Amino acid sequence: MKNCPECHQPRLGEQFKCPKCDVFYSKLDELLFEEQQKKEQNSLKGRLKVVLAAADHKQAMREEFKRAWKNTPLKTKITLWSIFAFIFVLVF
Ligand SMILES: [Zn+2]
Numbered sequence: 001m002k003n004c005p006e007c008h009q010p011r012l013g014e015q016f017k018c019p020k021c022d023v024f025y026s027k028l029d030e031l032l033f034e035e036q037q038k039k040e041q042n043s044l045k046g047r048l049k050v051v052l053a054a055a056d057h058k059q060a061m062r063e064e065f066k067r068a069w070k071n072t073p074l075k076t077k078i079t080l081w082s083i084f085a086f087i088f089v090l091v092f
Pocket residue numbers: 004005006007008009018019020021022023
């Protein structure tokens with residue numbers, strides 16, 4: 001859609017929403033917007049933004065590590081532990 005469904009103002013650039021009414025230009029724009037939000041939230045930059053925006057950086061960082069660890073597949077975890085154990089054995 002080239003115009004806002006609410007105020008019928010022409011669309012500005014690559015905006016998904018009408019800046020005046022905060023309404024999506026079309027259903028597709030809404031989907032694209034959500035997709036973009038999701039991508040940004042899951043990207044490292046997005047996560048970093050969350051940490052930096054938090055009042056308590058340390059707490060936010062801890063939460064992020066917990067989240068990242070939870071999202072790590074079991075196989076990767078086992079591999080990481082094996083590497084860790086191997087280095088431990090080598091050092092001591
Ligand atoms: Zn509008």
